[in-house]
Amino acid sequence: MRIAFVSNVVYPYVTGGAEKRIYEIGRRLAREGHDVTVYGRHYWDGPRETTLEGMTLRAVSDRRDLYTDDRRSIPEAIEFAIDTLRPLRRNHDEHDAFVASTFPYFPVFSAALARLRTDTPLITTWHEVWLDYWNDYLGRLAFGGKTVERLTAAVPQHPIAVSENTADRLARIGPSRKSISVVPNGIDYDFVRGVDPAEPGYDVLFVGRLIEDKRVNLLLRAFDRVAPEYDLTLGVIGDGPEADRLTRLAQSLDASDRIDFLGFVEDHDDVLAQMQAARVFASPSTREGFGITAVEAMAAGCTVVAADHPESAVDEVIGDAGLLVDPTTEGVRAGLERALSGYQPATEPVDRARRFDWDTVAKEALDRYGDAIDG
Known part of the structure; x- marks a missing residue:
């Protein structure tokens, strides 16, 4: 052909x-x-x-x-x-x-x-x-x-x-x-599985362009409410027009010292290493044509917390291998708490990711x- x-x-x-x-x-x-x-x-x-x-x-x-x-x-x-x-x-x-x-x-x-x-x-x-x-x-x-x-x-x-x-x-x-x-x-499933975890890593991770539709503001506020109880850290990978506003928001929160903005990470292997180290991958994005970062995170063994929204296809990606939540601060907070409290999905994330x-x-x-x- x-x-x-x-x-x-x-x-x-x-x-x-x-x-x-x-x-x-x-x-x-x-x-x-x-x-x-x-x-x-x-x-x-x-x-x-x-x-x-x-x-x-x-x-x-x-x-x-x-x-x-x-x-x-x-x-x-x-x-x-x-x-x-x-x-x-x-x-x-x-x-x-x-x-x-x-x-x-x-x-x-x-x-x-x-x-x-x-x-x-x-x-x-x-x-x-x-x-x-x-x-x-x-x-x-x-x-x-x-x-x-x-x-x-x-x-x-x-x-x-x-x-x-x-x-x-x-x-x-x-x-x-x-x-x-x-x-x-x-994704290159075997490659993702073979990447070594980053040291140090973060408990909760976000990866994506910092634009309004990604709803990172909801994640920051939700994280602020659960971080002290679970002794969590949050890493935000990505850049975009919302970067300054989100940085200011994070600085105003009680958990500001637990949040790191890593900017755009040029070597994608380093992004995958952070996924390997994370416990939860959280993305409250309300507009996703697919959701490739969710697949990579599942392949790395993360529990994915994503937004349930009619303009997002991420529900097709994670199926019953992760958590879909309302795109609100309360919805994301509840999703983080559930993911960190012994949640066991019906399908293992790594098995779901293999399909892609x-x-x-x-x-x-x-x-x-x-x-x-x-x-």
């Missing part, structure tokens, strides 16, 4: 969930003898076409900053889409399928145009569907974001969602629910790619 991935960002030169998925699936397919090409920006050193773990990397656009004032750059996305169209069109007969990550949307249109009057199917990967979240993200410009998202959903495609939640949301604006496949994100190993995910993805190619 000859697969062409379309993504402006390329892992490991840029680290994020969408590009990590392409890398993990792509290198496994290449290892099995499939022809894998990634069309992206030129983030690596050296020639514009190179190889990485059996995959061909083709730079169709120069390196660019992805963000403007903490928001994804619209001009960057449009530029990459324009730069992508001609190479995809010129090389379409080298590939059996185009696989495009939907965000930031515009490259999907390029891939769709490139395949016109050809037999090359367009497969899309939907990590999230924002719907009304555009109001919070773009304010008065939200109509534009909603329109582009809906137009992307209307493009003829073979859609794959990373969760049932995302698939259901996508069906509200475009393809029929029956046409949407679900292939989750994954990248080897399994890659096989599922390959099956869906084959379905699209076969028509």
Whole structure:
């Protein structure tokens, strides 16, 4: 099978969930003898076409900053889409399928145009569907974001969602629910299991971007109420626009000396080491297209405390191997207390996490790619 991935960002030169998925699936397919090409920006050193773990990397656009004032750059996305169209069109007969990550949307249109009057199917990967979240993200410009998202959903495609939640949301604006496949994100299970615990570690851990939807403020206040009784420490890994506000909140709490903000940790192995050391992984996030950190935490043996919310797919991830709580201070407090008081889930977290190993995910993805190619 000859697969062409379309993504402006390329892992490991840029680290994020969408590009990590392409890398993990792509290198496994290449290892099995499939022809894998990634069309992206030129983030690596050296020639514009190179190889990485059996995959061909083709730079169709120069390196660019992805963000403007903490928001994804619209001009960057449009530029990459324009730069992508001609190479995809010129090389379409080298590939059996185009696989495009939907965000930031515009490259999907390029891939769709490139395949016109050809037999090359367009497969899309939907990590999230924002719907009304555009109001919070773009304010008065939200109509534009909603329109582009809906137009992307209307493009003829073979859609794959990373969760049932995302698939259901996508069906509200475009393809029929029956046409949407679900292939989750994954982890390198054996690698996570083999990481040594950090010294020192924390009893409770949060990992994620510090934005409002992660609801870290609820975790801080809940932790403040249970920390003295259980003699706990809390580590917060991540950075983002809410960092200063959350730091000030933590400093105002009685348990401030038990809370450490570790910022962005560049080496992901160090993040996994902190998960190995932690007893509880807590994330009251109310918007999760999947929840990869929860899977990693389960693989590391943590009890996961997560928010039960209709815009979050984390309930699909943890199943009966963790705790779902109301996204309130009281709900998170109760979840922490239960997790620290001998709670035994119906399914062991490490067993649940094994289901999301990248080897399994890659096989599922390959099956869906084959379905699209076969028509």
